Amino acid sequence: MSPQTWVPVPEGSDFPITNLPYGVFRGTNGRRIGVAIGEHILDLAGVAERGLLDGPTKALRTATLNDFMASGRAQWLRVRADVIEMLTDESRRGRVEPLLVRQDAVSMCLPFDVADYVDFYSSKEHATNVGKIFRPDAAALPPNWSHLPIGYHGRAGTVVVSGTDIVRPCGQRKAAVDAAPTYGPSQRLDIEAEVGFVVGVPSSLGERVSTAGFADHVFGVVLVNDWSARDIQAWEYVPLGPFLGKSFATSISPWVVPLAALAGARVAGPVQDPVPLDYLADADPWSLDLVLEVAWNGTVVSRPPFASMYWTAGQQLAHLSVNGASLRTGDLYASGTVSGPARDQFGSFLELSWGGTQPVELGAGVLRTFLEDGDSVVLRASAPGLDGTRIGFGEVVGTVLPARTGSG
C-alpha cells in the first residue's frame, strides 16, 4: 500500500504519488524542474533552494533535466525517496505546500536537451503492415527484421514538447503513377504512437552497454508522436532511409516517468524466434504493460499495446551501442510505432486507413484517411503503477497548421 500524500489527487489522475514524473515548467521564475503530483507540480528547484533536500542539488537548479539525469541511479532513487517523504509526511506540509504550482497555471517546456534521437521499428505488426502497404510486391518483413532491432537516427533538433503546433511540411513526392516528382504540402500527413527511452548516464566511445546495463543508463520514459509525411517518405527513403518525411517534428510528453515508477508495469518479454545472437540476449527479458491511446479530434481511434513489442528496450540499447557508439545524457530512443494485431490497436493512420484506402470514422459521419489542417491528435498512455495504482504520462498534443507555401 502506498503512503498517502497530503496533496489532493483527483481520482484517475495520471500523477498519483506512485508516479512522480519529472518535467520542466515555465512559471514566474523562468524554466524550473518540477515533479507532477495530481493537478500540481512540486517546484523541485524551489525545494533545492530552500534546503529541503539532502545531498547535492545543483543539478536540480537548472533549466533542463540533463544534469540530474546524468547524476546516476543512486541519486535518482535518493531524490525520489526524498520527494515521496516530503509529499507524504504531514509534518513537512507547511514548508513544502508553498512550493506546489498548479499545472494549469504554467506552461511545460521540453524536459531535456535531446542529444541523439534514434527511432526503432520494433513492432512486428507495424513492420508487417507497413511492408504490405509500401512494398506490396515483396515479403512484408525484411530478412533482417527478426534478427536485429532495425533503427535509424532521426533529427534531434526538431524534437518538440507536447502542445507545439505542427506546420504541415512541404516537400518532394512522386506516386508510382506520376511521371515526375512534384513539390507541395504533404497530402499524407500521419502520426506514429511510440514510447521513448531517455538516457541519463553516458558511456564512453568504444564501450558496449549490455541489456543488463539498461537500468544504470536509462533514466525514464516518455510518450512520442513521430509525425510522418508518408508521401515524402515513400519517395525519398530508398536507399538511405527516412529523412524529410520525419525530420519536421517529433513531439514528446512533457513528463519523463522514471523507471522506478514503472516497476509495477514490468511484464515478461516477448517470445523471440529465432533466438537472438548473444549480444542481444537478456537474462531477464521484460517489457512494460503500457496501453497507449490515440485520439483524433477527440475520438479515440486506437489503443496500441506496448507489451507485445517484439524487441525490448534493453535489446534496443544493447544493439545501438554494440559497435562502440557512445551514449550521451539526453539521448532519446523510441520504440517505433506501437501496433497490436487488431485494427483498433494500430499506432499510425497509414495502418488505420490501410494506406488511405479505408477511411477512419471520427464520429458524426466524419471520415479521415490522413491529417487535415486544423486536426489535432492526443496521445495518452496508462500503466499499472505500484501498489495497485494506475499511472499515466500526461498527454502528447499536436495540432496541424496549414503549410507555409512558398515558391515551389
Place this chain on the structure above:
Amino acid sequence: MSPQTWVPVPEGSDFPITNLPYGVFRGTNGRRIGVAIGEHILDLAGVAERGLLDGPTKALRTATLNDFMASGRAQWLRVRADVIEMLTDESRRGRVEPLLVRQDAVSMCLPFDVADYVDFYSSKEHATNVGKIFRPDAAALPPNWSHLPIGYHGRAGTVVVSGTDIVRPCGQRKAAVDAAPTYGPSQRLDIEAEVGFVVGVPSSLGERVSTAGFADHVFGVVLVNDWSARDIQAWEYVPLGPFLGKSFATSISPWVVPLAALAGARVAGPVQDPVPLDYLADADPWSLDLVLEVAWNGTVVSRPPFASMYWTAGQQLAHLSVNGASLRTGDLYASGTVSGPARDQFGSFLELSWGGTQPVELGAGVLRTFLEDGDSVVLRASAPGLDGTRIGFGEVVGTVLPARTGSG
C-alpha cells in the same frame, strides 16, 4: 595580392594569411579558440582578453566555436578582418606575437559541439559505384537520385576530432551466402572521404532556408572521414538506412575553414539534368574546387575532386530544411563520399577495391582491400585561396585499433 603577414609561414603551408581557419586547442590554459597561421595558432581568446579586438568578444572566450558561429556573418567578417590586420600590421606585432602558440605544442579538440549530423550521397560516381556493388541486380542509381539530394541523419555524438583512434566496431552481419547472421568484428572496415558544412546561424521550426540563404547560415567547411563498416551496413540498411555501420565514429578536421577563405575556390556548379524542382533552384549555382587526398599507411591512393559533385551545398541546405526542419548552430552536413570518374579518384576503399575484389597496392607489395588493425588513414584537401595562394584544411587522421571483443 594578399597583405604580407609578419608570422613566418613555410612554403606550401595549409595555413597562409588567406586561410585563417578556426579551431579549438588545448594548451596550458584549457580549451581555447584559435586561428591557424602557418605553423602557429593565434590564441583568439587571449586576443579578446587583452582587448585587441573591437566589438563584443565573449563568444571567443568559450571552449567551442558555437557561440561565435551563431553570431552571424557580419561578425564573422569583422573578426576575420581584425585578425588579418593584427597579423599583417608590423606595428601590432609586439602585442600580438606573445599570443602565438606553436601547433606542435598543443592538442586540437573537437572545434564545435555538433547539433545534428546529416550525411548526403551527392556524388553521382560514388552512388553509381555503390549501387553496382551493393545492388548488382538493380539499376545502379535509385530513381529519386537525380531529383533530390538523398541524405540521412547520422550520429552526432560520435563525431570526433582528427587524431581520435578508431576502435574496430563489432556487430551483426550476414553475407548472401551465409545461412544466418553472425556477430563479430567488422571485416570490411572502410572510410568515406567527404566535405562537411557547418551551420552557424540557426533557423526557426517551420521556416525554409533557400539556396540563397546558404551564406547567411553556413559558417564554414571541414573535412570529414565517415568511417563505415560495410558488412554491418549491408545487412542492416534495408529498409531504414545506415545505422550501426556508420554510427561508431565520424572524424572531422580540427580546423573549420570560413567561407570567406573559400571565395577563390568557387567554381560553376554542375550541369543538372533533369532540371531540379524550383525549391532546389539556385540563381548562381556554385561548387568548390577542392581536391581531396586519401593516404593509406602513407601511400596516397586517391585524389577525389569535390568540384564535380552533382548536388551542391546550397541545394543540400535547401533540401534538408524544405519541410520546415529548423537549423541549429553546430549542425554538420556532409557531402557524401566524394568520388570522381577515375579509379584513383574514388573516395572509399569499397570502391577502390571494388567491393573487396580488386586489392589496392600500398607499395612494397602490400595489398589491401579493407582496413586492417593498425592501419592509419589521412585525409587532406587543397583549394585555391585568394590572390593565387593555396589553402588547406589540415589533416583528418585516424588509426584503427583492434576490436574490443566481448561476449558475442
